Amino acid sequence: MHQHHKVNYIEMPSRDLNLSKAFFTKVFGWAFVDYGPEYCAFSNGGIDGGFYYADLAISSQSSAPLIILYSNQLETTQTAVLAAGGELIKTIFSFPGGRRFQFKDPAGNEFAVWSE
Template identity: 60%
Template sequence: MAEHHKINYLELPAKDLEGTRAFFAQVFGWQFVDYGPDYTCFTNGGMDGGFYRADTCASVASGSVLMVIYSKALEDSQQAVQQAGGEIIKPIFAFPGGRRFHFSDPSDNEYAVWSE
């Protein structure tokens, strides 16, 4: 159920919509529903959202919001990202509150995965 004034949905660009869908399904187990050839929504990701076909990408260097995903097994998640073809932008490093790494998906969007 949607909550009043709470973040409800997230939309991200995807140069490679099909590759991005396959990547997140493989690595994180997200499920997808396509709405035409240029949009797919994801569920089972903690917050629902979607990817829209675009020529742009989201990266911290360009001032984009960083979507951060939680993992109980950070090294395993990093390995899964690499095995699925994701690029590690920043290998695992410590920060106040835990450890994390940054990666890009097949559409060159930047994400982080963190753990305690």
């Protein structure tokens, strides 16, 4: 159900749509639908969205928003990220309220995963 004035959809760049789809399917169980060669939509990610082909990447160093996913098993998720070709930017660290790590997906986009 769409909610008035709530975040509804997010679009992110990808240098390689096939790598992005394979990575997020393998690690996080997202489902994808292709809409031509330069766009794919995803579902089952907590919020729906899409990847568009671009020679850009999301990075907190360039002041882009940091997309943070949740995990019940942080170490297991970190292992899965690495096994699927992700690159750690910050290993698991504590912060007030929990722990998290940050990584780049194979297309170069930065994300974080947190847990209590």
